[in-house]
Amino acid sequence: MTQVLLSLSDVEKHFGRVKAVDGVSLDIVENEFFALLGASGSGKTTLLRMLAGFELPTGGQIVLDGKDVSQVPPNRRPVNLMFQSYALFPHMSVAKNIAYGLEMEGLLRREITARVGEILEVIQLAPLANRKPDQLSGGQRQRVALARALVKRPRLLLLDEPLGALDKKLRGEMQLELKRIQAEFGITFIVVTHDQEEALVMADRIAILKDGRLLQSGTPREIYEYPETRYAADFIGQMNFIPVTRSGDLLFARNGARIGGVIPAEAPEALVAAVRPERLYLDAEAENVVTGTVRSTAYLGLDLHLHLDTPLCDQPLLVRLTADAAEGRDITEGARLTLGWSARDTRVFPA
Amino acid sequence: MSPVKDRKPLYLMTPALAWLTAFMVVPCLLILALAFFRRGIYGGIEYVFTLENLAMVVDPLYARIFLKSAGIAGLAAGIAVVVGYAAAYAIAAMPRHRQPALLFFAVLPFWSNYLIRTYAWIVLLNREGLIVHLFRWFGYEGELPQMLYTETAVVIGLVYNYLPFVILACYAPLSRLNPEVAEASHDLGASQWTTFRRITLPMTVPGIAAGFVFVFVLSIGNFVTPALLGGGQFQMIGNLVYAQFLTANDWPFGAALSMALIAVMMVLLTAQTFASERASGQGGRDA
Amino acid sequence: MPERGKTRLMLAILAGVFAFLYVPISVLIALSFNAGGLPTAWTGFSVKWYGELFANRDIMHAALNTLIVAVVSTLLATILGTLLAVGVEIRRRKGRFLETIIFAPMIIPDIVLAIALLSFFSMLNVKMGLHTIIVSHVVFNLAFVCSVVRARLKTFDWSIVEASADLGASTATTLRRVVLPVLMPAVIAGALLAFTLSVDEFIIAFFTAGAGRSSITLPMQIFAMIRFGVTPEINALATLVMLFSVIALALSQRLNRGGLPGQ
Numbered sequence: 001m002t003q004v005l006l007s008l009s010d011v012e013k014h015f016g017r018v019k020a021v022d023g024v025s026l027d028i029v030e031n032e033f034f035a036l037l038g039a040s041g042s043g044k045t046t047l048l049r050m051l052a053g054f055e056l057p058t059g060g061q062i063v064l065d066g067k068d069v070s071q072v073p074p075n076r077r078p079v080n081l082m083f084q085s086y087a088l089f090p091h092m093s094v095a096k097n098i099a100y101g102l103e104m105e106g107l108l109r110r111e112i113t114a115r116v117g118e119i120l121e122v123i124q125l126a127p128l129a130n131r132k133p134d135q136l137s138g139g140q141r142q143r144v145a146l147a148r149a150l151v152k153r154p155r156l157l158l159l160d161e162p163l164g165a166l167d168k169k170l171r172g173e174m175q176l177e178l179k180r181i182q183a184e185f186g187i188t189f190i191v192v193t194h195d196q197e198e199a200l201v202m203a204d205r206i207a208i209l210k211d212g213r214l215l216q217s218g219t220p221r222e223i224y225e226y227p228e229t230r231y232a233a234d235f236i237g238q239m240n241f242i243p244v245t246r247s248g249d250l251l252f253a254r255n256g257a258r259i260g261g262v263i264p265a266e267a268p269e270a271l272v273a274a275v276r277p278e279r280l281y282l283d284a285e286a287e288n289v290v291t292g293t294v295r296s297t298a299y300l301g302l303d304l305h306l307h308l309d310t311p312l313c314d315q316p317l318l319v320r321l322t323a324d325a326a327e328g329r330d331i332t333e334g335a336r337l338t339l340g341w342s343a344r345d346t347r348v349f350p351a
Numbered sequence: 352m353s354p355v356k357d358r359k360p361l362y363l364m365t366p367a368l369a370w371l372t373a374f375m376v377v378p379c380l381l382i383l384a385l386a387f388f389r390r391g392i393y394g395g396i397e398y399v400f401t402l403e404n405l406a407m408v409v410d411p412l413y414a415r416i417f418l419k420s421a422g423i424a425g426l427a428a429g430i431a432v433v434v435g436y437a438a439a440y441a442i443a444a445m446p447r448h449r450q451p452a453l454l455f456f457a458v459l460p461f462w463s464n465y466l467i468r469t470y471a472w473i474v475l476l477n478r479e480g481l482i483v484h485l486f487r488w489f490g491y492e493g494e495l496p497q498m499l500y501t502e503t504a505v506v507i508g509l510v511y512n513y514l515p516f517v518i519l520a521c522y523a524p525l526s527r528l529n530p531e532v533a534e535a536s537h538d539l540g541a542s543q544w545t546t547f548r549r550i551t552l553p554m555t556v557p558g559i560a561a562g563f564v565f566v567f568v569l570s571i572g573n574f575v576t577p578a579l580l581g582g583g584q585f586q587m588i589g590n591l592v593y594a595q596f597l598t599a600n601d602w603p604f605g606a607a608l609s610m611a612l613i614a615v616m617m618v619l620l621t622a623q624t625f626a627s628e629r630a631s632g633q634g635g636r637d638a
Numbered sequence: 639m640p641e642r643g644k645t646r647l648m649l650a651i652l653a654g655v656f657a658f659l660y661v662p663i664s665v666l667i668a669l670s671f672n673a674g675g676l677p678t679a680w681t682g683f684s685v686k687w688y689g690e691l692f693a694n695r696d697i698m699h700a701a702l703n704t705l706i707v708a709v710v711s712t713l714l715a716t717i718l719g720t721l722l723a724v725g726v727e728i729r730r731r732k733g734r735f736l737e738t739i740i741f742a743p744m745i746i747p748d749i750v751l752a753i754a755l756l757s758f759f760s761m762l763n764v765k766m767g768l769h770t771i772i773v774s775h776v777v778f779n780l781a782f783v784c785s786v787v788r789a790r791l792k793t794f795d796w797s798i799v800e801a802s803a804d805l806g807a808s809t810a811t812t813l814r815r816v817v818l819p820v821l822m823p824a825v826i827a828g829a830l831l832a833f834t835l836s837v838d839e840f841i842i843a844f845f846t847a848g849a850g851r852s853s854i855t856l857p858m859q860i861f862a863m864i865r866f867g868v869t870p871e872i873n874a875l876a877t878l879v880m881l882f883s884v885i886a887l888a889l890s891q892r893l894n895r896g897g898l899p900g901q
Contacts, residue, residue, distance in 0.1 A: 087797035101805030363725030367718040378754035441648035471662035572747030
């Protein structure tokens with residue numbers, strides 16, 4: 001069905017005693033839009049640079065199209081990188097920038113011109129073909145950088161924080177634009193980002209990195225709904241954490257209330273139960289019920305966010321009610337509310 | 352920060368480093384060695400180890416010249432820094448689009464020949480010079496003090512020659528200052544003067560230090576300006592070194608004097624680096 | 639308004655400083671066109687001193703020597719200095735020792751370098767002349783070229799080098815098509831700087847020229863002349879030399895600013 005394009009097995013990069021990337025194994029299939037997600041220092045950029053060939057792994061293998069490319073220099077890999085700084089050649093026009101990689105392949109001038117023209121249409125910058133990079137806006141530069149890498153039709157396109165330098169509105173547009181272009185060209189994309197929302201919106205699959213290790217990989221839904229670690233649960237979206245203690249198969253919050261949830265195998269006694277803010281419902285008939293006082297509210301149009309002080313834990317619970325659910329209710333500071341959530345929606349991690 | 356940057360850059364650097372080694376490092380080491388040999392009877396060099404030359408440097412006769420040179424260099428550097436900083440501050444206070452042109456014209460004289468700039472002051476200061484004529488023209492008939500061939504003339508010449516550099520050195524940190532920092536200081540209740548003293552000045556110390564050290568180092572070893580504007584009236588270290596090599600033919604002593612010069616310079620440069628590092632450690636740097 | 643008072647003070651400072659900087663040179667230039675040649679009285683505009691200047695064989699000979707020294711030493715220094723700059727900036731670690739060696743030629747007092755080279759050449763029994771001046775000038779010129787090029791490299795976005803490799807270019811191609819074109823304005827600016835410095839340099843040339851008049855350079859000639867006082871010929875010569883320096887500086891500035899995109 002789907003062909004594995006890129007296979008990492010136990011890839012390591014140690015800088016002296018620092019393990020920037022520490023034994024990452026991962027398969028990425030053809031045509032996939034893949035996101036490497038992690039905080040700064042998680043090793044995601046180093047991993048990307050190894051894929052591009054700018055860093056050589058100190059251990060493990062990188063196999064592309066069935067060939068081990070671990071030691072192949074960047075200019076010999078069918079892989080292109082869109083740099084975070086865009087790295088446009090300041091002395092060359094937009095068209096020259098884009099043509100550069102094709103010239104390196106030794107293509108005929110005619111073909112180069114045709115392909116550059118074609119891609120300029122795709123990124124809608126044809127009228128600016130003769131401008132120099134410093135005469136372009138941030139968004140335009142970003143598209144030139146993308147075009148310059150794409151025009152070579154690489155097997156794999158790497159994008160290092162592609163939207164990092166753009167303002168928020170433009171970022172939203174470009175997220176969809178990148179997805180459209182990826183689908184149109186049918187090229188595998190690997191995006192490095194620290195922005196979990198960006199990863200959720202764009203990627204078919206996400207890998208979460210922490211301290212050079214791969215924590216979890218899966219579809220955005222899997223990652224969001226079934227985080228395997230407390231770190232992942234915290235890193236992706238918002239999450240309420242309630243400290244609990246295990247006694248046999250039962251979990252108890254600090255006020256003695258029983259918390260229903262699936263306990264992982266071989267769990268220690270000190271645990272933490274986690275529930276997403278949108279999984280808490282007003283007056284729900286559910287396994288878990290809590291009553292608390294509204295501390296603050298924030299109205300966001302589609303939904304209403306509120307902080308609820310409860311006896312379950314020190315931190316107020318964050319609750320996200322839909323506008324419908326909140327309709328006609330007295331939800332102001334100081335109001336007493338009872339909320340419930342299902343054991344199904346409760347994740348349990350070691351504390 | 353990339354393997355491209357990592358690839359052995361030695362083959363790029365070797366030719367230049369070889370050149371510098373052969374024609375700077377080795378000759379300087381040679382001078383260093385010379386300082387420890389004895390002067391031959393007929394002016395040559397006897398290869399006998401001695402500390403006499405170094406001892407001579409601190410001999411009161413020569414130490415006085417050294418101190419005198421340092422005094423003149425310090426005075427010139429001090430004046431140049433005060434004037435240069437004021438000028439740089441004024442340039443930085445002008446509208447942004449005017450600043451490059453102002454700076455350009457402030458530095459321009461620096462690019463004309465040193466001898467010619469010095470010569471210009473001979474034209475102004477000599478006994479039949481322009482200044483004397485101006486006084487006459489205004490009807491002053493009395494005796495005018497000697498202007499050329501004085502210490503003052505030397506100091507003026509040094510300040511004149513090196514001022515553009517000081518302006519440049521002081522302007523760099525001044526122009527990088529974020530104006531909002533000074534505004535924040537005003538906002539917090541500081542007066543203009545206090546803001547300058549507590550905020551602007553400390554953040555621009557590197558420029559001041561660089562300017563001062565530059566003028567001092569170039570002045571103390573200078574022999575052109577004392578020779579031309581000081582006449583034969585007094586000697587500075589530069590003239591003394593010059594004389595040892597070209598007239599007195601006492602190379603070992605000349606070498607010892609040069610070493611002393613270099614030592615002073617190194618101390619100052621170290622101090623300057625220290626001053627700049629401290630200042631930038633306090634957050635005067637932009638990203 | 640304190641603001642207006644401040645602006646006025648700033649303008650006054652600028653006026654004073656610029657007067658101090660420009661009056662002496664202007665007087666010199668004006669006198670070079672004074673028929674009488676003396677500062678005593680303006681006796682009419684004339685270019686006769688320029689005529690005398692070009693008729694003076696000693697001066698012309700010195701000028702030719704200076705040109706030879708400057709051209710050759712600039713060429714050598716530009717190549718060596720540029721390579722050095724790229725090499726140093728490519729290195730990940732900055733060695734203090736290396737920095738000192740590169741920085742030294744710019745800060746060693748001229749007199750010290752001059753006597754060091756004089757001792758060096760005479761101990762090796764090298765016959766001194768234009769070639770020894772050239773060799774000596776390359777020492778400081780390469781340091782200046784290097785520093786100009788390095789300044790450009792500091793703001794150089796090294797990721798474009800990686801981008802070039804990523805797009806399939808070899809190291810040599812990257813140097814030729816990406817690094818050099820981006821650096822070129824700085825290289826030329828550095829070369830112009832070196833050329834000007836070499837033309838103006840006096841002390842080192844003075845010590846390394848050897849005996850006799852054959853390898854006298856223009857600054858040496860000027861020094862010899864002005865020691866004996868003010869002559870109208872020097873005024874003319876000074877004016878020309880300044881004009882040359884100013885043109886070179888203007889060119890260098892323009893190059894280093896223009897053609898540097900994205901700053």
